[in-house]
Amino acid sequence: MEQLKEKIRREGIVLSDKVLKVDAFLNHQIDPRLMQQIGEEFARRFRDEGVTKIVTIEASGIAPAVMAGLELGVPVIFARKHQSLTLTDHLLTASVYSFTKQVESTIAISTHHLSANDRVLIIDDFLANGKAAKGLIALVQQAGASVAGLGIVIEKSFQAGRQELEAQGFRIESLARVRSLEGGQVQFVD
């Protein structure tokens, strides 16, 4: 997706060979118009998959997921990383290690909002080693629902996430695929 790659080139900051900071438009400050374009692109790619729900994870997945949900006309569920007074019982849970936060955490979705009849599009901001994606897939499968595919805003293609998930048969659509961050430069696949 060209607008996204252009935004990454202009406003992304390479912090190391593995860490790309996009706090200017996705992970801290959000560009709503770009999120709308991202939502439209996810909808275009998954339009024929019979998606009934979108599942994402707080916090950075919410904006692109809601825009995709608006375009596809389906509800969005965001998995919680932290316990809340109002989210207490009937939980599906999975354990996820966060690379950027360097902590293991439990993610949770209420059983009330996901059923065996659902066909789920999983959306997330980044795909690196695939830990968050696998956690979300585990939650969807615990509910007996099927996974229509994964929509990723930025993929770090030099890490193993895509390869492992594709080997398990999942369809992955990443809107920007980063081949390398070496030398402080963002190089895209293609």
Place this chain on the structure above:
Amino acid sequence: MEQLKEKIRREGIVLSDKVLKVDAFLNHQIDPRLMQQIGEEFARRFRDEGVTKIVTIEASGIAPAVMAGLELGVPVIFARKHQSLTLTDHLLTASVYSFTKQVESTIAISTHHLSANDRVLIIDDFLANGKAAKGLIALVQQAGASVAGLGIVIEKSFQAGRQELEAQGFRIESLARVRSLEGGQVQFVD
């Protein structure tokens, strides 16, 4: 806002005299079309305020804030509650006690995205005692920016938040104002 009140009546769950659970469309599952209508309503109410940025707080503020940002054509910043590898330096911070999570936490915004020239609309999902709102106001004021007002999705009018913030001179626009949750019934103001 009538669509919102209707949604609260139909899908809100009264957990106690003080806690209203709206996990079905705002705090866990999100209704994207309703969020769009909420964003349009915030934009309508604050259109003439010269807003340059929207500030909210992760996670439940993000969806309504991004829709309002789309409509007003301005970027959205979400304050972080948790430390991230990519959000490390040049932080504005404030301390906030969360009623629903019953923990004190530090919220943070990077100085990179907020300047003294900004006029900020603060958006949040709930206003109860005003702790989160005051934390966000403190962050905006630390940046030297001005507060255009507060846009709240659901106000618990039986708690002191609105009163205290209005006494400090802030404009508050709440799209649904809950007068009482007693007896398991949602009663709105008016």
